[in-house]
Amino acid sequence: MDVDSYYQLILLIVLLIISGLFSGSEVALFSIDKNKFKGKQNKGTLSRKYILNLLQSPKQLLVTILIANTILNVAASIISVSIAIQIAHANKYPVNLVLVIQIIILTVLVLLFAEISPKLWASKHPIKFAQLVSVPVYWTFILLFPVSKILSDFLKVFTSSINYDKRKTALSSEDLSDLADISVEKGTIEEEEHELIQGLVSFRDVTAREVMTPRVDITAISIDTELKDILNLINESAHSRIPLYKDNLDHILGILYAKDFLPFIGDARKSNVLNLKKMARECLFVPETKLIHELMHEFQEKNTHIGIVVDEYGGTSGLISLEDILEEIVGEIQDEYDKEESEVTKISNNSYLVLGKLPIDEVNELLSIDLTSKSDDYDSLGGFIFNQTGKVPEEGYSFIFSNYRFIVKEVKNNRINSVLIEKVNSSN
Known part of the structure; x- marks a missing residue:
């Protein structure tokens, strides 16, 4: 090989590297979520400005990258053919055989170093790769703008008859x-x-289990309850709908409506004709895994506002109402009968008094730690503490987890009602 051949070989390597950068830029730039990228903190960088400008015209950007890559690969092919012919003449090899070998070698090089490798890297690190190539791609976009504009407009007309699913452009x-x-x-x-x-x-x-009122908090009426006790319970609980059960909560007979007891108020004689089973409305039973958006539609179809959540064995897990579902969207709904109860009371910058029923996700958010694991099955702070202790803890019991001390403040009926959480200094 003479000096010119060496120069051609160096130029071929450079062309393959540049082609690889453009190939990777296609994957990198189109992998970036423009809305997320706008919110990044690196607002002052030039590469960020170039990337955002390029993403304003995605179709034209794609055409530009394809044009540039085509030019680079054609140039690489011409140079490699020239090198192959020179080698054939210098060594008196059959030209056709050398050209076939040249095609095979160039194809492998292009696939490995100008296509597969850069695209794999770009897919793993899209932002870094995009920042690396943003300047050359941007100025290539400017340089080829007239050509890419004509081609992209032509493609727009050519593909206008194709019906694309517009829903795919919607935000996820x-x-x-x-x-x-x-x-x-x-x-x-x-x-x-x-x-x-x-x-x-x-x-x-979200599933029914995540938003239901747990079994231990259900207000329900036994079929053997006397009228005066029923009226007192309705008055104290302020619930408009109350489950009716026989023996225990695993045998729900139906739902009693408070308004159905209005005729019995002030007339004790009517208690003789009271038939709770006949008064009870049909009850909707739903599995724990039922998605609440599906359950809301079912409530609407069956014109009911309440359902009993059952586990895989048919036992009662809890109760879910339409209000519970709506609160999952808009937050806590306080009506005139609800008692204001703060689930989290801030004692100081590093300590909180928290109700045991607070969902574990909210505890994680409050403390900026993760109290969950794949093998654990609990949904609340109380469940987490039971999981850690392996028993019903006594009031005053404490333990340290992830630089926080958890102190059980109140336990009632084997249930953790409140917990004091304190930040522990690493030095301690």
Whole structure:
């Protein structure tokens, strides 16, 4: 090989490297979520500005990358053919045989170093790769703008008859969640609006078990209860609908409506004709795994507001109402009968008094730690403590987990009602 051949070989290597960068840029740039990227903290960088400008015209950007890659690969082919012919003449090899070998070698090199490798790297680190190639891709976009504009417009006309599914361009649930997070950080929306959006986003994945009133908190009436006790219970609980059971809560007979007892108020003689089983309305039973958005539609179809949640063995796990489902979207709904009860009381910057029934996800958010694991089966702070202790703890029992001390403050009927959580200094 003479000096010119060596120069051609170096140029061929450079062309393959540049082709690889453009191939990777296609994957990297189109893997970036523009809305997420806008919320990144690196606002002042030039590469960020170039990337956002490129993503404004995705179709034209794709055409530009394809044009550039085609030019580079054609140039690489011409140079490799020239090198192959020179080698054939210098060594008196059959030209056709050398050209076949050249095609095989170039194909392997292009696939490995100009296609597969850069695209794999770009798919794993899209933002880093996009920042690396943003400047050359941007100026190539400017340089080839007239050609890419004509081609993209032609393709737009050519493909206008194809019916694309417009729903694919809609924002996903994850996109909406990320947008809400970015917006609340920037102050574009209020915290209440942020919580509402997050509630709507997560709504489709929530099960009945996650929002139900647990079995131990159910207010219910035994079929043997006397009228005066029923009226007292309705008055004290302020519930408009109460389950009726026989023997225990695993044998729910139906739902009693408070309004059905109005004729019995002030007339004790009517208690003789009281038949709770006949008064009870049909009850809707739902599995723990029932998605609440499906359950809400079922409530509407059957014109009911309440359901009994059952486990895999048919036992009663809890009770779920339409209000429980709505609260999952809009937050806590306080009516004139609800007693205000704070689930979290801040004692100081590093300590909180927390109700045992607080969902474990909210505890994680409060403390910025993770109290869950794949093998554990609990939904509340109380369940976490039971899991840690392996028994019903006594009041005053404490333990340390992830730099927090958990102190059981109140236990009633084998249930943890309140827990004091304190931050523990690492030095201690």
